[in-house]
Amino acid sequence: MKILLCGATGFVGRALARALTQAGHQVLPGVSQPRGLPGEVVMDFTRDHAAAGWLPRLQGVAAVVNAAGVLRDTPRRPIAAIHTAAPIALFDACAQAGVRRVVQISALGVEEGDTDYARTKRAADERLLALHAQGQLQATVVRPSVIFGAGGDSTALFMTLARLPLRVLPRPVIEARIQPVAVGELAEVVARLVDQPDATTLLAAVGPDPVGMADFVRSLRMQAGHGAGWQIALPGWLTRLSARAGDLVPVSPWCSTTLAMLSQDNVADPAAFAAALGRGATPYQRLLETWRQED
Numbered sequence: 001m002k003i004l005l006c007g008a009t010g011f012v013g014r015a016l017a018r019a020l021t022q023a024g025h026q027v028l029p030g031v032s033q034p035r036g037l038p039g040e041v042v043m044d045f046t047r048d049h050a051a052a053g054w055l056p057r058l059q060g061v062a063a064v065v066n067a068a069g070v071l072r073d074t075p076r077r078p079i080a081a082i083h084t085a086a087p088i089a090l091f092d093a094c095a096q097a098g099v100r101r102v103v104q105i106s107a108l109g110v111e112e113g114d115t116d117y118a119r120t121k122r123a124a125d126e127r128l129l130a131l132h133a134q135g136q137l138q139a140t141v142v143r144p145s146v147i148f149g150a151g152g153d154s155t156a157l158f159m160t161l162a163r164l165p166l167r168v169l170p171r172p173v174i175e176a177r178i179q180p181v182a183v184g185e186l187a188e189v190v191a192r193l194v195d196q197p198d199a200t201t202l203l204a205a206v207g208p209d210p211v212g213m214a215d216f217v218r219s220l221r222m223q224a225g226h227g228a229g230w231q232i233a234l235p236g237w238l239t240r241l242s243a244r245a246g247d248l249v250p251v252s253p254w255c256s257t258t259l260a261m262l263s264q265d266n267v268a269d270p271a272a273f274a275a276a277l278g279r280g281a282t283p284y285q286r287l288l289e290t291w292r293q294e295d
Contacts, residue, residue: 003194004041004061006030006090007068011152012105012183016067019187025194028061030068045086046078054093063101063194064094071153072257073116074250083120088127095136103193104128108143108179108204108266115260129201138197142190144205145266148287149183155291157254162220165229170239172263174214174231179206179267182282182290189276199276204268207281213262216284223288 003020007013008029020027028039041057045068048054066087073079094102106125110118125141132139148155161167186205193199218228246255274280282290
């Protein structure tokens with residue numbers, strides 16, 4: 001199949017491109033700037049907000065996978081444009097152009113989150129699912145927990161913490177539970193989903209076991225051959241101050257949005273993802289092996 005992959009040069013997008021290509025598909029990588037990639041399609045999620053503008057890019061396309069996303073709102077990359085306006089225009093164009101299969105990479109927890117990230121992702125998800133319900137296309141919204149792999153911002157943060165023998169962590173982060181999933185396994189499932197028009201409309205992409213975030217960091221440290229180390233809970237006021245300081249650094253993975261997202265449990269039943277993968281996903285106790293393989 002000829003597949004338009006939006007966000008092809010991002011952390012998740014690169015893994016998706018590999019998996020889709022290995023599955024025998026022709027990937028048209030969506031990029032914001034020409035990069036000389038085979039079959040690349042230049043697009044601008046900050047401006048492409050009309051379905052009519054997407055129609056020429058969809059000629060001959062059999063499926064669309066949208067992995068475009070940002071963590072926070074900035075003047076250069078406005079989150080509402082990238083998460084909501086452009087994807088909705090793209091989904092509407094798919095319905096008009098007869099592109100029947102669309103897979104949207106969203107995030108676990110957006111259905112009830114109140115951050116800008118959650119609200120903007122949820123709006124696009126809801127539009128895509130509405131088009132599916134109307135019979136205009138066949139959609140799957142994939143909602144991962146924390147995605148682990150080489151090149152990921154959250155992975156870099158976890159690995160930095162894991163290298164420290166003494167870790168000072170915000171108490172909400174210590175207590176929150178996640179179900180980290182390997183980026184390669186997420187990509188493998190998406191590569192299968194594009195061939196399954198009758199697949200589930202909502203899929204939680206999660207590892208087999210929930211784990212507290214502090215325990216996950218401790219596990220990564222031990223997987224790297226170190227002792228468990230020690231951890232101290234950061235006072236609430238200092239936690240909020242550190243997150244606001246991170247807001248001032250656009251490239252920092254630690255910010256107020258991250259704090260809000262990581263302060264809530266991010267878990268789901270792993271059975272559906274394991275069924276889609278065809279085997280049990282890699283448990284968090286062995287995720288460092290997947291990181292080393294990708295790095």
